Amino acid sequence: MADPFPDCEVIGTDLSPTQVNIAPPNVTFEIDDSQSVWTYPENSFDYIHIRGLFDSISDWPRFYKECFTHIQPGGFLEHFEFSVIARAEDGSLTPGNPFTRWSQNAKEAGDKIGKTFEIAEHTKYLIAQAGFIDVVEERFKWPIGPWSSDAKLKELGRWNLLSWEEGMEG
C-alpha cells in the first residue's frame, strides 16, 4: 500500500514489537493494543486493513465499531482472516484425526479465554452490524502443504505448511 501510494501515510500497529526494520519512508509502526480506546481522531483513516487477529480480540463488535468511527465516510475496511478449523474435501479429516482434534482444542481454548478463534466465519455479519455498507465476502481455499496440482495453490500450500509448522505449537 505504501509503495504504490507514496503520498499516503501508513501506520502499522501490533501489540508486539514484530515490525521489520526496512520499510518505505511513508510507513511508521506503533506498538498498540487495538482493543484499547483508539486515540486517533475520528474520521481520520481512508482505509483500515486487518489481518490475522483471530484469538486476539475479546469484543469484535466493539472493535469494528472503533474502525467505523475512525474511517472517514466513503472509506474502506478490509479484514483478511483465516479459519483455524481445518477442512478436507477428501474426507480425510475424520473426527478422531489429530488435526481435527487440534482444531477443536484451539476453538475450545479461544472460548475459554474469551477471544474466539472462529472469527473468519463471522466477519461479514459483524462488519455490517457495525454500520458498514456494501460488505463483500470472498472465501479462498488455502491448502496446507504442496499437494495441489494448481501451481499457485501449490506455492501457497508450501508457505502455509511452514506457517502451520511454526505456529501450531504455540
Ligand SMILES: C[S@@+](CC[C@H](N)C(=O)[O-])C[C@H]1O[C@@H](n2cnc3c(N)ncnc32)[C@H](O)[C@@H]1O
Ligand atoms: C497471527 S499474527 C498476525 C500478524 C500480522 N497481522 C500478519 O497478518 O502477518 C497475530 C498478531 O496479532 C497481534 N495481536 C494480538 N492481540 C493484539 C491486540 N489486542 N492488538 C494488536 N495486535 C494484537 C500479535 O502480537 C500478533 O503479532
